[in-house]
Amino acid sequence: MMKRVGKTDNKISPINISLFFAGVISLYFHRNTADPFNAPKLWLLILAAAWLIGYLIKNKHMGNIYKNNSLKTIQILIILFQLSSLVGLIFSDVKLTSFFGDTQRKVGFITYLCFSIFMLFAAKFARKEQFKTYYLFSSITGIIFLIYGIIQATGNDFVKWVNPYNSIIGTLGNPNFAAAFMALFATLFFSIIFVKSFSILIRITSAFIALITLYCIQLSDARQGILAAAAGIIFFIGGIIYFKSKLFGLFFAVITFIGSIFVILGMLQHGPLVEFLYKDSVSIRGYYWRAGISMFRDNFLTGVGLDRYGAYFKEYQEVNYGLKIGFDITSTNAHNIPIQLFATGGVFLGTFYLLIISFILYRGIISIKKFQADERVFFLGLISAWITYQAQSIVSIENIGLGVWGWLLGGTIVGLSYQVRDQDIDTQKKSRSNSINMQSMFSFLLLIMALIPVAKLVQAENTMYAAQINYDPENPLTVNFAQKVLEAQFIDNDYKYSAANMMLRANEVEQGITALENLIKNDPRNNYYLLALAQALEYKVRNFDAIKVREQITVFDPNNVKNYLQLGRLYKLSGDTAKANQMRLKILSFAPNTAQAQAATAELSF
DSSP: OOOOTTOSOSSOOHHHHHHHHHHHHHHOOOTTSSSSSHHHHHHHHHHHHHHHHHHHHTOGGGGGGSGGGTTHHHHHHHHHHHHHHHHHHHTOSSHHHHHHOSTTTOOSHHHHHHHHHHHHHHHHHOOGGGHHHHHHHHHHHHHHHHHHHHHHHTTOOSSOOOOSSOSOOTTTTSHHHHHHHHHHHHHHHHHHTTOTTSOHHHHHHHHHHHHHHHHHHHHTTOHHHHHHHHHHHHHHHHHHHHHHOHHHHHHHHHHHHHHHHHHHHHHTTOSTTHHHHOOHHHHHHHHHHHHHHHHHHHTTTTOSOTTOHHHHHHHHSOHHHHHHTOTTOOOSSOSSHHHHHHHHHHHHHHHHHHHHHHHHHHHHHHHGGGSOHHHHHHHHHHHHHHHHHHHHHTTSOOOHHHHHHHHHHHHHHHHHHTOOOHHHHHTTHHHHHHHHHHHHHHHHHHHHHHHHHHHHHHHHHHHHHHHHHTOOTTOTHHHHHHHHHHHOTTOOHHHHHHHHHHHHHTTOHHHHHHHHHHHHHHOTTOHHHHHHHHHHHHHTTOHHHHHHHHHHHHHHOTTOHHHHHHHHHHHHHTTOHHHHHHHHHHHHHHOTTSHHHHHHHHHSOO
């Protein structure tokens, strides 16, 4: 028998707090910052995790809820995952980036630490009597997100984004993320249809919202959203069928498996579904995946450094990538979360991540049968939503607004799978009341401590935003704003790169060169920094120095024909015709049909 939500305790449930935090993190953005989406979400994520730790510190009263310390497995896996993440941070060549995450991504060490806290928190405090609470908070979040997506799709967005993508970016800043987020909630909305304790009106409304959400996903033109939603909804339907009839359930599973093969073949340009499923972005992701696998192979134990994929991509990209996609186009992520973690954190980080996923899936599947009637539908719906998140992670980048729900749901599945009788929970209420003041004290102190670095991050974003909106190469104050960026604490290296470029465009070339040289000392393999420095040195006719920089680029970007051509020109100007000819032969060896090859033949032949 389902209990009435909100009547189990006179205190606010910890799960309510975590769901509220997840919703706010997903929906919040700050227009007047250099990164209006990811940076503000990181700030809130850190503060929310700090508050939740207070519950984890003061939670001895929760011990009796679980039989035989069953949660030890997930606890151990999370701890080992975080220790592996710490190793990846320690061995990173640019620790600031690895700690806070790359620009416009923010999925470094601190993000996964906070995700882990959300997962552990959910595993410890999830209670089946609060199933409806999960659906209430998730429905509110999903509906608000959907309404904003519709506003964007109809051209009525109240924020005038400079948006190179499809108009539906939601509160996550990218159509792919928005589509994946809506897919997760479409799965939950769909599952509500089967909850018999809800009124017919609620179930019909939920079906309508699910359809509108799927339509909005289609408008975003992000097929990964449709496929992710299909994965979650099909899993849910399969579960419903299986518990009605095992024979029909197994038959449905076989049909689904065969259909999945055709879907995968269609995405890979084979079979009858090619025209419906294939997009150029699929083949491009293949380049990203193979580069990530190569990074992992060469950096097996520690990876290339947390969230440092972008710094190594050019070195590991295939030759055909530049010829097909462009020599100036790069990627900062493998577009596959497991590959990204293996590539940037090494074998242990990737392995423990897969073990966490596998354990959640295992606990979810073996525990569905423990629940009855609507409780089973609720539990199956949560698992299906988590499956949706995992499906999109195969072809997408981790995103804070989406990832916080994935990790929260994962912890919830594990916690609920170990849940014992409701009456065992009731015995804990008095002890929880006795410890609530201590929990509040711990949470408040940790929140205050977290505010210090978050304030620095906010200040850094505001400093960069001020430099952007006040940029004017004709105004001498531009250099002052740029200098403030260079001096700010906890500021992204890419922001410093932008500040250096502001100085160069304001004709303060020497200051710009100095800023770029300092950047390269901190991150010597960043091709954008190196190229900008080489061009600035060439502008100042410091050809010998420019040659040294471009030779360094050939190490970290060995397939860049534009760099080889310009390096050949510099060799020619310096009188080194032999090396100039080597550059011509190098270009012809792998890019003979390019404009750069024609230029090299005309300019560097002797």
